Amino acid sequence: MERRTATPTTPSLGPALIVKIRRATAADNPAIAAIYNDAVRTGIATFDTEPRSPAGQRQWLARHDRRHPVLVAVVKGRVVGWASLSPWSDRKAYDGTAEVSFYLQAEHRGHGIGRKLLTELVARSKPAGLHVLLARIAQPNVVSVHLHESLGFERIGEMREVGRKFNQWIDVHLFERMVPTSAGAAESGTGSRRSTGEGS
Numbered sequence: 001m002e003r004r005t006a007t008p009t010t011p012s013l014g015p016a017l018i019v020k021i022r023r024a025t026a027a028d029n030p031a032i033a034a035i036y037n038d039a040v041r042t043g044i045a046t047f048d049t050e051p052r053s054p055a056g057q058r059q060w061l062a063r064h065d066r067r068h069p070v071l072v073a074v075v076k077g078r079v080v081g082w083a084s085l086s087p088w089s090d091r092k093a094y095d096g097t098a099e100v101s102f103y104l105q106a107e108h109r110g111h112g113i114g115r116k117l118l119t120e121l122v123a124r125s126k127p128a129g130l131h132v133l134l135a136r137i138a139q140p141n142v143v144s145v146h147l148h149e150s151l152g153f154e155r156i157g158e159m160r161e162v163g164r165k166f167n168q169w170i171d172v173h174l175f176e177r178m179v180p181t182s183a184g185a186a187e188s189g190t191g192s193r194r195s196t197g198e199g200s
């Protein structure tokens with residue numbers, strides 16, 4: 001979480017905030033990139049330091065599939081946030097492991113949309129045949145840590161000062177959630193994939 005927006009008291013977006021969560025399409029690429037690139041420029045949640053190009057964004061979305069979905073949150077017809085399950089590694093034995101990422105427009109944070117996105121990702125992990133979800137969370141990020149822990153993720157490791165952004169060293173904590181799949185389900189994957197996650 002970027003520290004500039006760490007307040008729990010966010011102005012109301014109205015009494016009946018209707019949020020639709022759906023899979024992303026190619027038409028969502030500009031909105032996804034705009035949200036991500038704002039986080040690249042202004043926060044420590046991602047360790048990218050250069051904005052993602054339009055071509056890079058298209059390639060990123062194309063590397064995701066039904067098993068590794070990208071979801072968008074839509075409010076009044078506009079994409080205000082996104083979340084993804086990305087392959088953790090291209091090494092075959094990691095096939096049942098995916099990494100969680102989620103980002104919201106700054107003005108839409110603190111209204112429960114992040115929780116909706118993360119809940120939906122977790123729900124989709126079981127039918128996808130995934131075995132483990134991982135999240136790398138750059139510290140401090142009390143909101144992201146709270147949401148992950150409340151949805152069953154457990155802090156399993158701390159990597160000290162592995163990142164440097166905005167002229168400071170940044171710790172990354174690793175969180176894990178086991179997916180209650182049936183035996184062998186995690187072996188029914190789609191083959192070798194490149195890592196495409198955006199956790200720090």
Ligand SMILES: CC(C)(COP(=O)(O)OP(=O)(O)OC[C@H]1O[C@@H](n2cnc3c(N)ncnc32)[C@H](O)[C@@H]1OP(=O)(O)O)[C@@H](O)C(=O)NCCC(=O)NCCS
Binds near residue numbers: 007039138143144199
């Ligand atoms: C992280 C992020 C996706 C969360 O989405 P969000 O819509 O802002 O989060 P929500 O409103 O759904 O939930 C916020 C939760 O944090 C809690 N919270 C808010 N401020 C808090 C604080 N200071 N300390 C502890 N908990 C806090 C809220 O009470 C809420 O919990 P609840 O659902 O149990 O009531 C969003 O804030 C974001 O885009 N941040 C910048 C990018 C980022 O950090 N991405 C995650 C990378 S790991």
